[in-house]
Amino acid sequence: QVQLVEFGGGLVQAGGSLRLSCVASERTFSTYTMGWFRQAPGKEREFVASISWNGGLTYYADSVKGRFTISRDNAKNTVYLQMNTLKPEDPAVYFCAADTRPVTTIPRAAGMDYWGKGTLVTVSS
16 A cells, blocks of 8 residues: 655745645555646546656646646655646645556546545635
């Protein structure tokens, strides 16, 4: 069982930046497709970004393209989400998730195998 723990959420002003981190408990992390999802109150969980096992393939939701960057460091069992130019529509609980299979399309939440507990991002206007 892989444990995923997110760090880095908090309160930031609109236009500001945050970097989220997600640390995995197992070395097998380096073989997983990793994704970030978010869920705002009263809304469904939605895809934000994903990255292939070697970092060679990334996907982004249209709403975050050009503002968010996903990356990973397999030596540290960590995936990151750099969030810039945060907007009032970005606040949510952000979840890290892992898919143990190679994924060549935008991952679906239902297809992810492991989830973290989430970290809250709040944006003040």
